[in-house]
Amino acid sequence: xxxxxxxxxxxxxxxxxxxxxxxxxxxxxxxxxxxxxxxxxxxxxxxxxxxxxxxxxxxxxxxxxxxxxxxxxxxxxxxxxxxxxxxxxxxxxxxxxxxxxxxxxxxxxxxxxxxxxxxxxxxxxxxxxxxxxxxxxxxxxxxxxxxxxxxxxxxxxxxxxxxxxxxxxxxxxxxxxxxxxxxxxxxxxxxxxxxxxxxxxxxxxxxxxxxxxxxxxxxxxxxxxxxxxxxxxxxxxxxxxxxxxxxxxxxxxxxxxxxxxxxxxxxxxxxxxxxxxxxxxxxxxxxxxxxxxxxxxxxxxxxxxxxxxxxxxxxxxxxxxxxxxxxxxxxxxxxxxxxxxxxxxxxxxxxxxxxxxxxxxxxxxxxxxxxxxxxxxxxxxxxxxxxxxxxxxxxxxxxxxxxxxxxxxxxxxxxxxxxxxxxxxxxxxxxxxxxxxxxxxxxxxxxxxxxxxxxxxxxxxxxxxxxxxxxxxxxxxxxxxxxxxxxxxxxxxxxxxxxxxxxxxxxxxxxxxxxxxxxxxxxxxxxxxxxxxxxxxxxxxxxxxxxxxxxxxxxxxxxxxxxxxxxxxxxxxxxxxxxxxxxxxxxxxxxxxxxxxxxxxxxxxxxxxxxxxxxxxxxxxxxxxxxxxxxxxxxxxxxxxxxxxxxxxxxxxxxxxxxxxx
Amino acid sequence: xxxxxxxxxxxxxxxxxxxxxxxxxxxxxxxxxxxxxxxxxxxxxxxxxxxxxxxxxxxxxxxxxxxxxxxxxxxxxxxxxxxxxxxxxxxxxxxxxxxxxxxxxxxxxxxxxxxxxxxxxxxxxxxxxxxxxxxxxxxxxxxxxxxxxxxxxxxxxxxxxxxxxxxxxxxxxxxxxxxxxxxxxxxxxxxxxxxxxxxxxxxxxxxxxxxxxxxxxxxxxxxxxxxxxxxxxxxxxxxxxxxxxxxxxxxxxxxxxxxxxxxxxxxxxxxxxxxxxxxxxxxxxxxxxxxxxxxxxxxxxxxxxxxxxxxxxx
Numbered sequence: 001x002x003x004x005x006x007x008x009x010x011x012x013x014x015x016x017x018x019x020x021x022x023x024x025x026x027x028x029x030x031x032x033x034x035x036x037x038x039x040x041x042x043x044x045x046x047x048x049x050x051x052x053x054x055x056x057x058x059x060x061x062x063x064x065x066x067x068x069x070x071x072x073x074x075x076x077x078x079x080x081x082x083x084x085x086x087x088x089x090x091x092x093x094x095x096x097x098x099x100x101x102x103x104x105x106x107x108x109x110x111x112x113x114x115x116x117x118x119x120x121x122x123x124x125x126x127x128x129x130x131x132x133x134x135x136x137x138x139x140x141x142x143x144x145x146x147x148x149x150x151x152x153x154x155x156x157x158x159x160x161x162x163x164x165x166x167x168x169x170x171x172x173x174x175x176x177x178x179x180x181x182x183x184x185x186x187x188x189x190x191x192x193x194x195x196x197x198x199x200x201x202x203x204x205x206x207x208x209x210x211x212x213x214x215x216x217x218x219x220x221x222x223x224x225x226x227x228x229x230x231x232x233x234x235x236x237x238x239x240x241x242x243x244x245x246x247x248x249x250x251x252x253x254x255x256x257x258x259x260x261x262x263x264x265x266x267x268x269x270x271x272x273x274x275x276x277x278x279x280x281x282x283x284x285x286x287x288x289x290x291x292x293x294x295x296x297x298x299x300x301x302x303x304x305x306x307x308x309x310x311x312x313x314x315x316x317x318x319x320x321x322x323x324x325x326x327x328x329x330x331x332x333x334x335x336x337x338x339x340x341x342x343x344x345x346x347x348x349x350x351x352x353x354x355x356x357x358x359x360x361x362x363x364x365x366x367x368x369x370x371x372x373x374x375x376x377x378x379x380x381x382x383x384x385x386x387x388x389x390x391x392x393x394x395x396x397x398x399x400x401x402x403x404x405x406x407x408x409x410x411x412x413x414x415x416x417x418x419x420x421x422x423x424x425x426x427x428x429x430x431x432x433x434x435x436x437x438x439x440x441x442x443x444x445x446x447x448x449x450x451x452x453x454x455x456x457x458x459x460x461x462x463x464x465x466x467x468x469x470x471x472x473x474x475x476x477x478x479x480x481x482x483x484x485x486x487x488x489x490x491x492x493x494x495x496x497x498x499x500x501x502x503x504x505x506x507x508x509x510x511x512x513x514x515x516x517x518x519x520x521x522x523x524x525x526x527x528x529x530x531x532x533x534x535x536x537x538x539x540x541x542x543x544x545x546x547x548x549x550x551x552x553x554x555x556x557x558x559x560x561x562x563x564x565x566x567x568x569x570x571x572x573x574x575x576x577x578x579x580x581x582x583x584x585x586x587x588x589x590x591x592x593x594x595x596x597x598x599x600x601x602x603x604x605x606x607x608x609x610x611x612x613x614x615x616x617x618x619x620x621x622x623x624x625x626x627x628x629x630x631x632x633x634x635x636x637x638x639x640x641x642x643x644x645x646x647x648x649x650x651x652x653x654x655x656x657x658x659x660x661x662x
Numbered sequence: 663x664x665x666x667x668x669x670x671x672x673x674x675x676x677x678x679x680x681x682x683x684x685x686x687x688x689x690x691x692x693x694x695x696x697x698x699x700x701x702x703x704x705x706x707x708x709x710x711x712x713x714x715x716x717x718x719x720x721x722x723x724x725x726x727x728x729x730x731x732x733x734x735x736x737x738x739x740x741x742x743x744x745x746x747x748x749x750x751x752x753x754x755x756x757x758x759x760x761x762x763x764x765x766x767x768x769x770x771x772x773x774x775x776x777x778x779x780x781x782x783x784x785x786x787x788x789x790x791x792x793x794x795x796x797x798x799x800x801x802x803x804x805x806x807x808x809x810x811x812x813x814x815x816x817x818x819x820x821x822x823x824x825x826x827x828x829x830x831x832x833x834x835x836x837x838x839x840x841x842x843x844x845x846x847x848x849x850x851x852x853x854x855x856x857x858x859x860x861x862x863x864x865x866x867x868x869x870x871x872x873x874x875x876x877x878x879x880x881x882x883x884x885x886x887x888x889x890x891x892x893x894x895x896x897x898x899x900x901x902x903x904x905x906x907x908x909x910x911x912x913x914x915x916x917x918x919x920x921x922x923x924x925x926x927x928x929x930x931x932x933x934x935x936x937x938x939x940x941x942x943x944x945x946x947x948x949x950x951x952x953x954x955x956x957x958x959x960x961x962x963x964x965x966x967x968x969x970x971x972x973x974x975x976x
Contacts (some may be wrong), residue, residue, distance in 0.1 A: 481822050481856050487830075630848040638848045638855070 003055075003082050009033050009090040024050060024057070024077035024088065036093060038448035040441025041078035044474075044649075047093070047439075048077040048516055055086035070526065074087055090319050109233075111240035112596065112603075120600035121237055123184050123308045123358060125218055126153045127211045130177040141169050145181070145207075155183060158202040164356055167207070174209035182218070182307050184358045186343070205356045216298060217243070219306045220291070221353070222598045223283060224372060224591035225313030225321060226250060227259055227396040228417040229429060229559050230282045231591040234290040234301075234472045240599050243616060247429065247559065247588075249422065251278035252320070257417055258396065259316040263326045276323045276350070284352045306353040309346065309637075310360045310598035312590045314370035314397055315339070318361055329367040334618075339364045341613070360604070363598060363611040368412040373399045375593025377604060380555045382585055383408065383610050387552035390537060393589065394419050394462075394558035394574070398529075400537045401614070402544065402551070408610070409544055411617045413536040413625065418529040419462040420559060424505075424522040428459030430559065433511055435464040437565065438504060440471040445490035447471070447504055456511040458503065460518070463564050468504065468518055472570035473533040473635045474649060477502050480635045481505040482523040496520075523566035526634055530574040534637070535628035536619065537576075548576050570645065573636030577643045663686050669709050672895035675701040677902045678714075679865050681759060681816055681838060682787025688812035688836070689935075692785025695759050695952040697904035703891060704951055705973045715974050716948045717758035718963055719789060720783040721910055721955045722748040724776040730958075731920045733936050737960050740779055745776045746783035755960045756967055766793040773802040774809050781810065789840065789906075789956075796824035807831040816840050816868060816906075817933045826947040829860050840906055841869035845882055847889050847901070854900045868954070869903040875912035876921075876943045883907070884950040891951035907947045910958035911923075911941035941965045948973075 005027050006015045016031035025048060027618045028035050039293035046064025052073045061079040062070055118124065128148045133139065139147070144159065149155040160168070172179055182205040217236035224231045227250065234244040252275050256262045266272040287303040294301045305556060311321070315336045319326040322344075324337045346357035353359075362371035373393065377383050382391045384405050391401040394511035398415035401408055421434070426435050432453040439448045439462075449464070451457045460468060472478045472600065476485060477493060484493060484500025492503040499520035507513045541548050556564065566583045569575040575583065586592070597604040619625040631638040676698035683689025697716055702710040726742040741747040749760055761917040762780050764773050777790055790806055792799025803817050817832050818840030825841070832839045841857055843849035850871050857867055871890060873883030887905060913919050919939040922932035930937060940962040944955045948970065950973065957963050 017882075479856050480859060481852055483823065483856075485826070487826065627848070630846055631851075633848070634852045634855075638851050640855075 004085045005031065005082060005592050006087045007033055007090060008053075008088070010092075018082060018084060021081045024075070024080045024082065028077065028083060028088075028090070033090065035077045035090065036448075037078050038439030038441075040439075040443050040446075043076050043079040043440050044442075045439050046076065049074050049091070050077045050080075051075075051089040051091060052080075052412070053087045053089050056084040057081065057086055058083050059622065076355075076517050081575035090213050109242050109592065109595070111242075112599065115240040115599055117238050117240065120188065120602065122601050122604075123205065123218070123220065123237060125212060125214065126155070126181050126183060127214070128152055128179050128181055129211075130172065130179070132177045141172055145172070145179075145204075149181065149183075150384060155185075155202055157538070158183065158204045160204045160471035161356060163203060163347075164207065171207045171209050178210055180208045180210065180212040182208070184308070201358075203358075205358065206354055212297075214238075217296070217301075219301065220308035220310070220598050221287065222591055222595035223286075223309060223311045223313075224313065224375075224588060224594055225279060225283075225317040226372070226420070226559070226590070227262070227314065227317060228253065228257075228420040228422050230279070231559065231588050232283065232286040232290055233591055233595055234287075234294065234306070235595060235598060237528055237599070242595065244293040246286045246288055246290045246293070247431075248282055248289075249429065250317075251282040253417075253422060254278075256519065257423055258414055259314065260330055261416075262320060263316060263330050266320060266325070272320070272325065275320045279321050280350045286354055304350040304354050306346075306357055308358045308360070308598060309353055310362065310594045310604075312371045312375040312594040312597075314363045314372050314399075315364045315367050317372075318364065318370060318371070322361070334367040336367045337338060338362075339366070340608070360597070362594060362604075363608055365410065365611050365614045366616045368397065369399055369410050369614065371607075371611075372590035373401060373410060373412075374607050374614070375591075375597065376557050377401055377408065377593070377610050377614070378607050379589045379592035379596055380557065382555065383606070383613070385553070388546060388550060389553045389555060390541070390548075390551045391555045391589075392533060392537060392557065392575075394533060394556060396420065398533045398536050400533070402537070402540050402546065408614045409540060409617055410614050411540045411543075411619050413532045413619055413629075415529040415532040415536075418522070418525040418526060419465065421459065421461050422464070422609050423525050424460070424465060425519055426459045426516045427465065427522070428461055430461035430656055431461065433458035435459070435468075435504065436461055436563075437517070438464055438468045438471055440475045440477065442475045445475060445477060445488060445492055447492070449504065457505050457510065458511040459516060462558065465518075465522075465526055466572060466574065467565055467568045469523065469635075470504060470565075470571040472518070472523075474571060478523060478635070482520070482527050482635065484520055484523075526572075527635070530572055531629050531632035531634075534573055534576075534632040535625055537594075538632075539619060539625050539628050540617060549578065551576075551578075552582070554578070554583050555586055556583060557586045559588045564580050567645075569641070570635060571649065572633060572647075573634070573643065577636075577645050663931060667708055670702075670895075671709075672701050672897075673700070674897035674899075674902060675896045676852055676891075676894055676904060677865055679838070679868065679904050681789070681814060682834075682939075683812060683814040685686055687814070688905065689814055690781060690785075691787055694788070695787050696813070698902075701895065703895070704949055705976065707976070712974065714953070715970055716953050716955060718756070718970075719759045719761045719906075719954055720752040720755060720757040720963060721750055721763060721908075721956050721958055722780070723762040724762060724768050724773065727765075731914055731936065732922075733919075733933055734914065734958055744779075749780040749784040749786075753784045753786050756963050757786060759789065759954070760784060761791060761956050762788040763791045764793050766795060767803055768793070769804060770802060770805050774805055777806050777810060777815075783814065787814070789818065791818045791840075792828075795821070796821075799824065800827040803828055804831045807835040810837070811835040814838060818842065819870065820853065820857065822849065822856065823858060825853065826860065829857050829862050832866070833860070833862055838866040838868060840868045841903075842871050842872060842957040845872045845874075845879075845886050847886055847893065850886075850890055851893075851898070851900045858900070864899070864903065867903045868906045869901075870906050870908070873907045873909065873912055873943075873947055875916045876939055876946065877907065877918070878912065878916055880912075880943060880946055884946060887947065887950040887952065904953035905951055906954040906956065907952045908941040908956045909947055910940055910956050910962070912959055913943045937961045937965070941969075945969055 014031040163590040196563040340363040347355035362369035678699035682691040682694040919936035
């Protein structure tokens with residue numbers, strides 16, 4: 001029996017007549033419409049969702065659709081057959097992607113609702129109009145300035161550095177004794193009393209001629225120094241808005257991929273100095289780049305206008321930035337020089353910000369749980385969570401925190417930089433040109449991918465690597481041990497210089513003209529990274545006697561792209577197999593925490609509290625971590641009973657697997 | 663007062679695996695060897711019978727080895743020049759089955775010929791090891807598997823980086839495989855999963871957890887085997903394969919067994935020491951759950967056989 005199908009697509013209509021049981025994708029093809037099928041029409045990706053507005057169809061599989069979607073008429077075109085005359089609406093691709101239950105988009109950065117610059121900020125700008133000196137009043141310039149501050153703004157006993165003192169005389173005279181002072185107050189006055197507390201110290205950061213528009217930006221920056229990636233946000237402290245976000249690989253990578261090799265390098269003659277310069281060089285070039293991104297009517301923004309910087313980073317990175325010997329971090333009993341660094345200035349640590357800028361290095365907990373994690377706990381809200389929550393930082397050091405508002409335990413394990421795109425032949429950061437998602441057709445083993453920015457691909461970023469590993473595994477390109485199946489019949493599977501490899505993009509499609517591949521070595525690095533992270537949180541949960549299933553939410557931090565496909569991350573055994581709705585992807589939680597601390601002194605104090613509250617669990621104390629690590633060094637895991645959803649996904653694929661096995 | 667011995671009731675059992683096929687089953691072996699099939703830790707007769715006690719394989723080589731101890735040359739003599747004669751003598755010595763280890767010098771023709779000559783010289787079930795280089799192993803084992811279709815040989819050695827070709831040819835030609843992993847419970851299990859994923863029936867896989875000789879890490883190997891056995895008895899299907907270990911190879915690598923000169927006088931008689939080393943290594947592994955021990959010296963074979971007999975009777 002024949003039926004008439006009418007497709008509406010792109011505001012155009014097309015009709016076709018087909019027999020009963022024709023697939024919607026085939027019917028659409030006959031009507032001249034190609035529906036995207038990245039997974040090769042296996043009902044796995046959900047990208048071919050269409051809306052049946054009229055008529056009867058039969059859905060063979062609805063794996064990617066929620067009951068609400070089906071209620072609304074959604075159907076997967078590759079899994080749905082015609083049973084009568086049908087009218088179908090094909091929605092634009094972006095609309096479908098937003099519906100997918102598997103995808104977690106990184107939370108947007110918004111200025112905290114309670115941010116009020118005059119009360120929350122430790123750095124502020126004040127206008128002063130001084131009475132010019134005369135023969136009757138021969139008070140010196142500095143005293144005159146202090147008097148004005150006291151009388152006009154109740155600012156008592158400010159301090160001033162010698163280099164700044166050298167220039168105040170000329171600045172005061174430049175615009176007829178009208179100046180703008182930038183002041184740092186260690187602890188701003190409370191809402192209720194405008195009187196500063198006894199412990200308050202006040203420091204003059206800069207003095208500018210004339211009265212600067214009070215609504216013009218006052219610049220600060222939040223910095224996360226990762227072992228692999230350094231991230232910098234340039235912030236207008238007046239409005240609290242993040243005006244530029246930039247990131248770059250840490251210049252220290254050339255001297256070792258993990259903290260241990262960096263510490264060893266720093267210990268060599270001149271190594272410490274070199275590493276300090278490398279990371280401050282990275283920060284300075286990021287500052288430069290962030291400033292260039294900002295266009296203001298008042299003119300250019302330059303790094304020396306930045307008057308406050310808040311820095312998060314692991315304990316080793318902090319030591320290396322400050323030029324403090326880090327060797328004790330890696331030697332028993334693993335004690336760093338400092339967990340709570342004192343306040344510093346830009347000049348002290350060699351950043352190209354204003355030399356007097358307030359530089360605040362956030363406090364850490366221990367040698368292997370640094371300020372990146374205390375900042376991450378703050379920004380993820382873990383320390384105020386009612387129910388038990390797991391926070392994972394999918395970064396080079398794989399820190400994990402478990403807890404709620406009553407208790408917090410933490411551990412760290414060396415995961416390596418693979419998920420940040422380093423240590424992988426064609427890996428890259430999640431920027432323009434990075435492949436961020438990949439689907440492999442289970443029949444032909446041909447991939448479909450999406451590139452950030454939409455141009456030619458340059459490499460693969462963290463989220464792309466997660467989806468590639470998962471797709472290669474599910475379609476049988478690699479086995480559970482990560483071995484490339486060289487007997488698979490596809491030109492994309494081949495023997496490379498380092499063993500088996502899979503070609504994601506042929507040279508003709510790529511920016512460089514070279515093939516983009518994933519090699520056996522890359523796969524090993526990714527497996528080790530995911531195994532370390534999985535082992536870290538399972539051992540931590542075991543240690544405190546909390547079964548993972550009882551964890552209310554899993555918060556995932558990491559700088560591997562703007563979104564993560566939770567299903568893929570579960571399929572490779574990076575994340576625990578639980579309901580997708582329990583995962584939240586927070587992006588770079590460390591820089592976000594630094595941003596909150598930059599804005600508000602109360603948030604800054606909360607980080608100190610968090611650092612005090614966290615209990616550190618040393619994973620190397622017994623064998624349980626190693627045991628958990630080797631059992632996680634498999635896809636998805638040696639103990640398949642921990643991954644029921646993956647077992648299910650695999651069992652529906654068995655026929656597809658054997659079809660190309662010789 | 664009567665003492666009640668506590669008994670464990672295990673939910674899992676060791677899988678029954680048969681090596682070799684007689685003419686009734688499409689092979690030419692005069693006997694077969696069956697392993698596993700029990701539900702207890704080794705020799706805990708009060709819990710459950712040890713239905714198939716451990717067996718002894720003797721290792722022979724396709725060419726006379728140049729790196730074995732003089733004591734082994736003395737024990738075997740001229741038969742080492744011909745795998746068929748060596749096989750016959752090993753059978754007479756009391757082996758339950760044979761291991762034929764190929765060498766890198768063997769061409770495909772040499773290897774196939776050696777295997778066939780061993781099969782016709784001895785009726786015992788046979789395990790064939792490639793020389794231990796992935797490419798060469800695959801090159802030799804595929805034609806051997808095809809030339810001996812239906813014999814239920816054990817082909818080895820599969821490792822996690824090189825198992826596909828060996829498993830595929832074993833599956834196609836009715837043989838078994840030996841799956842070796844470096845002394846780790848999880849790795850053993852993982853390789854078993856990988857091999858089963860290819861469609862290999864589980865009763866055609868032997869686990870080789872690797873071990874060390876007495877004084878050279880045996881306690882680590884012992885512990886891994888014991889944990890594998892406990893996991894199997896607790897019902898983990900991927901650790902229930904019978905275990906094969908190579909105490910002969912390990913013990914004869916040690917300085918104590920291999921050389922008689924330039925060692926302290928207090929070490930005593932060389933030959934006695936060497937055989938003790940191999941025997942004690944093998945017995946410790948049998949106690950930890952080994953189902954097949956691969957030995958080298960005829961005297962060790964005699965002693966281990968006697969010890970197994972006593973343990974079975976006890």
